[in-house]
Amino acid sequence: MQDSAARPFRLFLLRHARSGWALPGQRDFDRALDDVGYAEAELIAQMAADRGIRPELILCSTAVRCRQTAEPFFRSVSEDIQIRYVDALYTGPASVYTDIIDANRHLNSLMIVGHNPMIDELFRRFAGNEAATDALPHGYPPAALAILDLQGGPGGAATATLVSLILPTREPK
Numbered sequence: 001m002q003d004s005a006a007r008p009f010r011l012f013l014l015r016h017a018r019s020g021w022a023l024p025g026q027r028d029f030d031r032a033l034d035d036v037g038y039a040e041a042e043l044i045a046q047m048a049a050d051r052g053i054r055p056e057l058i059l060c061s062t063a064v065r066c067r068q069t070a071e072p073f074f075r076s077v078s079e080d081i082q083i084r085y086v087d088a089l090y091t092g093p094a095s096v097y098t099d100i101i102d103a104n105r106h107l108n109s110l111m112i113v114g115h116n117p118m119i120d121e122l123f124r125r126f127a128g129n130e131a132a133t134d135a136l137p138h139g140y141p142p143a144a145l146a147i148l149d150l151q152g153g154p155g156g157a158a159t160a161t162l163v164s165l166i167l168p169t170r171e172p173k
Helices: 037-051 064-076 095-105 118-127 129-133
Strands: 009-013 057-061 083-088 110-113 145-149 159-166
Touching: 009 118, 037 064, 037 145, 037 159, 057 064, 064 083, 064 110, 095 110, 095 118, 110 118, 118 129, 118 145, 118 159, 129 159
Parallel strands: 009 110, 057 083, 057 110
Antiparallel strands: 009 145, 145 159
């Protein structure tokens, strides 16, 4: 007999890697990764590839530092992965992120490459404050990749199980 339970939706939450401060006259949008950030982005993409992580779609903020964080996934994980750049992931609050996730629940998996505090808020909303604090007591660090299995309805109605947390500086939890 086949299990009638709905298959969970796998969500990958990736905060952009470490970026430098804005130079005089430079817009926040144009801030690039610093040297550590480039290394983090490459490392987290390689760690994901080594674990067979392959989201169906990557939705990425249009900000330079997010695009630079997402690009190594294309090279390391698969050149067949589609990356779409979404302005609202730069300008919008966590509710916009939730709406974007809900609009893509027809997929099996989705990666969001975005910014704090929105990534941290989503992580806490889906995983629960206690689990989020246990996993990341000092907040959601740059280049951290959380893997969550979502069950249930859209937005706030969904609950998630933290499957794995991959940090570019140590082994995954």
